[in-house]
Amino acid sequence: MSTILRPYLYLAGGIALVLVLNLLVGGIGSYDQRIVVNIGINMILAVSLNLVNGFTGQFSLGHAGFMSVGAYASAAFTTMVLPAASDPMSQGLYLIVALLVGGLAAAVAGLLVGVPSLRLKGDYLAIVTLGFGEIIRVILQNVSSLGGALGLANIPRHTTFLWVFIILVFVVFVIERVIRTTYGKGFLAVRDDEIAAEAMGVNTTRYKVVAFVVGAFFAGIAGGLYAHYNSLIKPDDFGFLKSVEIVVMVILGGMGSTYGVIFAAAALTYLPEWLRSFTMFGIKFSDFRMSIYSLVLIVLMLVRPQGLFGGFSFKGRRAAAKKAPIG
Amino acid sequence: MNNGFKESAPTMTLLDIGNVTMRFGGLTAVSEFSDTIAENALVGLIGPNGAGKTTVFNMITGVYTPTVGTITFESRSIAGRKPFQIAHAGIARTFQNIRLFPSLSVSDNVRIGFNRLARNRFAGSIFQLGGYQREEENFTRETDQLLEKFGLLDKRDELARNLSYGDQRRVEIVRAMATRPRLLLLDEPAAGMNPTEKSELMALIRYLRDAFGIAIMLIEHDMKVVMGICERVTVLDYGVKIASGTPEEVKNDPRVVEAYLGESAH
Ligand SMILES: Nc1ncnc2c1ncn2[C@@H]1O[C@H](COP(=O)(O)OP(=O)(O)OP(=O)(O)O)[C@@H](O)[C@H]1O
Ligand SMILES: [Mg+2]
Numbered sequence: 216m217s218t219i220l221r222p223y224l225y226l227a228g229g230i231a232l233v234l235v236l237n238l239l240v241g242g243i244g245s246y247d248q249r250i251v252v253n254i255g256i257n258m259i260l261a262v263s264l265n266l267v268n269g270f271t272g273q274f275s276l277g278h279a280g281f282m283s284v285g286a287y288a289s290a291a292f293t294t295m296v297l298p299a300a301s302d303p304m305s306q307g308l309y310l311i312v313a314l315l316v317g318g319l320a321a322a323v324a325g326l327l328v329g330v331p332s333l334r335l336k337g338d339y340l341a342i343v344t345l346g347f348g349e350i351i352r353v354i355l356q357n358v359s360s361l362g363g364a365l366g367l368a369n370i371p372r373h374t375t376f377l378w379v380f381i382i383l384v385f386v387v388f389v390i391e392r393v394i395r396t397t398y399g400k401g402f403l404a405v406r407d408d409e410i411a412a413e414a415m416g417v418n419t420t421r422y423k424v425v426a427f428v429v430g431a432f433f434a435g436i437a438g439g440l441y442a443h444y445n446s447l448i449k450p451d452d453f454g455f456l457k458s459v460e461i462v463v464m465v466i467l468g469g470m471g472s473t474y475g476v477i478f479a480a481a482a483l484t485y486l487p488e489w490l491r492s493f494t495m496f497g498i499k500f501s502d503f504r505m506s507i508y509s510l511v512l513i514v515l516m517l518v519r520p521q522g523l524f525g526g527f528s529f530k531g532r533r534a535a536a537k538k539a540p541i542g
Numbered sequence: 543m544n545n546g547f548k549e550s551a552p553t554m555t556l557l558d559i560g561n562v563t564m565r566f567g568g569l570t571a572v573s574e575f576s577d578t579i580a581e582n583a584l585v586g587l588i589g590p591n592g593a594g595k596t597t598v599f600n601m602i603t604g605v606y607t608p609t610v611g612t613i614t615f616e617s618r619s620i621a622g623r624k625p626f627q628i629a630h631a632g633i634a635r636t637f638q639n640i641r642l643f644p645s646l647s648v649s650d651n652v653r654i655g656f657n658r659l660a661r662n663r664f665a666g667s668i669f670q671l672g673g674y675q676r677e678e679e680n681f682t683r684e685t686d687q688l689l690e691k692f693g694l695l696d697k698r699d700e701l702a703r704n705l706s707y708g709d710q711r712r713v714e715i716v717r718a719m720a721t722r723p724r725l726l727l728l729d730e731p732a733a734g735m736n737p738t739e740k741s742e743l744m745a746l747i748r749y750l751r752d753a754f755g756i757a758i759m760l761i762e763h764d765m766k767v768v769m770g771i772c773e774r775v776t777v778l779d780y781g782v783k784i785a786s787g788t789p790e791e792v793k794n795d796p797r798v799v800e801a802y803l804g805e806s807a808h
Contacts, residue, residue: 222670389668396667397653397660397681400646404654407643414603414637416629416658416721425664471645 222392229384233377240376248376252444254484255379256437259386261464261480262473263433266390268462269470271426272406273333277344278434278461280351281321283453285435286442287361289317290370293443299371310373314382314439321435322428324351329427334420348458355450366449367442374444382440386433391473402426406471456505463508467515483508554581556725556757557602557633562611562621564597564781571597573781575611579725583757584747586768586789589778590801595761596638598778599727603635604628616724630658634723636714638730638761644703648694648713649685651702655720656681685720692716692746708739715746719754726750728760732767740764744771769793777801 240248264278293313300306324347332343356364393399404412405419412419442448464483468476487504557579564572572594579585587595600606602613604625613621620628634655643651660681662674689695692712697705702713711731718726728747732740744767751758762768768775769789777785777792779801785792792798 392670393664393667396662396670397656397678398663398667400650400654401657403646403650404643404657407645408641410605410625411637411641411643412654413605413625414629414635414641415654415717416626417654418624418626429664 222388226384226388229388230381233380233384236380237377250485250488252374252376252379254481255376255383256440256444257461257464257484258477258480259379259383259437259440260434260461261468261476262383262386262390263430263437264461265465265468265471265473265476266402266433267426267430268465269472269476270390270394270402270406271423272470273423273426274338274341275344275427275430276341276455276458276462277328277346277348278430279453279455279457280344280348281325281431281434282438282441282457283348283351283355283448283450284324284431285314285317285321285438286448286453287317287355287367287438288320288435289313289439290367290442290448291361292316293371293373294367294369300373306371306373307378309371310378310439310443313373313443314436317439317442318432318435321438322432324435325428325431326424329424329431333423333427345455345458348453348455352450352454362449364450366447366452368447370442370446370448372443372446374440379440379444382436386436387473387477403471459505459508463512466512555579556581556583556616558612558614559598559602560612560614562598562601562608562613564594564601564606565609571781572601572608572778575778575781575783577776577783577786579757579759581724581757582751582755583759584751584771584773585757585759586772586775587759587761587778588763588765588768588775588792593778594781595778596729597781599635599729599761602628602727603633626658629721629723632722632724633727634718634721634725635727636711636718636729636731638733640707640710640714642702642705642710642714642717645701647699647701648705649682649689649698651713651717652685652688652720653681655717655722656684658721688716688720707734711735711743712746715750719750724756726756726758728758728762730761730763732762732764740767743767747771 240251243251260278260282264275267273267275290313293309297309297313300309328344328347332340335343355361361367394402401412401417401422404415404417405422409419438453441452460483464479465476467483468479493499555578559575559577562572562575563570575594575598587598589595597606601608601621604620604623604627607622611621612619615628615631615633618631620631620633623631643654646654660677662670662677666674686695686698689698692715694709694713694716697709697713702710705713711734715726715728715731731747732743735743747758747760748771750756760768760772772789774787775789775792776783777795777798779797784797784801785795787795
């Protein structure tokens with residue numbers, strides 16, 4: 216009985232922790248609150264991408280694209296479909312419905328991108344998803360009803376610290392739970408050795424599509440939270456660099472380690488804020504942030520390819536993939 | 543299930559390979575190859591390096607679709623089906639270069655064999671309601687039972703990549719058995735084993751066939767192993783079947799002798 220209840224105890228504990236933190240967050244300044252909420256949104260993005268890149272071993276570079284689909288779909292829903300809400304009760308309800316709309320829209324996009332590209336082997340997925348992200352961005356820039364390059368404004372601010380972190384707790388709960396079951400081990404089998412997984416009766420294409428669609432769904436929800444926090448969303452918020460940032464969080468955290476990825480998301484969101492005013496050789500930190508990411512990645516690949524926390528080696532997978540011919 | 547009735551009944555053909563050819567660009571790895579495997583048979587597939595043996599396994603298991611030819615398993619055509627579908631149909635295999643799931647534990651490697659039976663898919667795994675717990679417990683119990691049968695229960699929590707070479711080979715066989723196959727294909731199971739391990743392996747293969755009532759085809763370079771356990775042996779050379787028969791017949795076939803002499807002359 217206790218093994219059945221234990222995961223729910225974790226869930227309850229997570230929610231309780233969020234409720235306590237919510238009281239503390241009420242006491243900090245709005246600038247810091249903004250950072251904390253961004254950390255939470257990035258955690259959701261990183262944990263969901265980790266299902267694809269970490270647990271299933273597929274290299275997706277389009278997470279920001281799915282985030283943007285979710286952001287725009289949910290924002291369009293609240294600004295164009297729903298009437299204004301003033302009381303917190305209906306605001307919360309609106310947010311939930313809008314997030315589901317955003318999540319589902321992103322999941323459909325994930326299905327459309329994933330079904331054709333996940334049949335391809337190797338690094339095609341990285342290229343296709345990268346292309347997808349850019350195409351979505353260009354399309355959004357040119358759709359005037361969604362604000363074009365200037366973006367969609369006046370989105371009601373329904374997102375709160377509480378919502379972001381409660382949703383994070385649920386996302387973690389879902390992924391950590393699924394990955395431990397006989398069904399869920401299939402994702403890890405696909406990552407470890409696709410050919411062996413197939414030989415064991417695992418429908419690897421199906422698993423990849425499921426990981427991809429679920430990952431996109433959560434990215435869409437994160438996008439919806441982002442939209443309803445910032446009130447203004449622009450296509451450029453969800454560019455290629457945003458996708459890279461999330462990938463870096465997953466790799467740094469250790470592909471396939473949810474808690475490592477959560478930590479990396481926090482660190483990589485907070486550090487740039489902390490270093491914002493820091494200058495080196497007369498260059499502002501925010502201008503060479505991406506160079507630092509690249510450098511960190513290179514060093515990490517060299518000295519700790521399994522990430523800071525992961526037990527799974529990124530290098531090892533590449534080596535295994537090269538083991539040909541099949542036999 | 544070796545009762546008198548079954549033995550007196552005519553042996554059923556389990557797998558029927560009809561005239562398959564496999565070309566890779568200009569290279570013909572297997573050429574117009576035909577063979578059958580009877581239910582509960584224990585047969586060998588031998589031949590010099592590069593003869594096309596593994597390619598035959600890859601065609602049977604759907605890794606490659608034959609360029610020409612038919613493969614039927616239990617009277618159903620399987621050529622061109624996906625590997626996971628062929629696994630569901632009842633064919634399991636091991637690999638020449640061991641392919642375990644290195645970052646999974648021994649028991650999770652075996653558990654993957656039950657994956658296809660899991661009625662709880664993504665949503666079911668989140669909520670884990672109803673018969674969920676019972677289903678998972680059944681898988682755990684069956685995994686443990688299999689590991690116990692093969693003397694691997696004490697290794698259940700070790701990561702596959704940390705196992706000794708011989709244990710990795712055994713876990714790969716146990717993992718294949720977890721899919722409950724009717725036909726098991728073993729690609730060089732004795733490779734890298736010492737004489738003691740080899741004789742243990744021979745006993746294990748016989749046990750698998752008798753206790754589980756399955757058919758087994760094995761590729762093997764060690765003639766002692768092949769001649770010691772196989773009832774029938776097929777010989778490939780440059781992708782062509784040059785002989786087939788009892789170990790005695792094959793051993794004395796001049797074409798076989800020539801093929802192997804040719805190899806040792808290299
Ligand atoms: N995917 C592939 N692409 C191109 N050529 C291949 C492929 N797979 C196998 N071959 C070639 O087909 C031939 C037969 O290979 P195969 O692996 O079936 O031999 P084998 O009998 O298993 O040899 P060994 O005893 O060395 O394992 C070889 O010349 C090999 O290089
Ligand atoms: Mg071979």
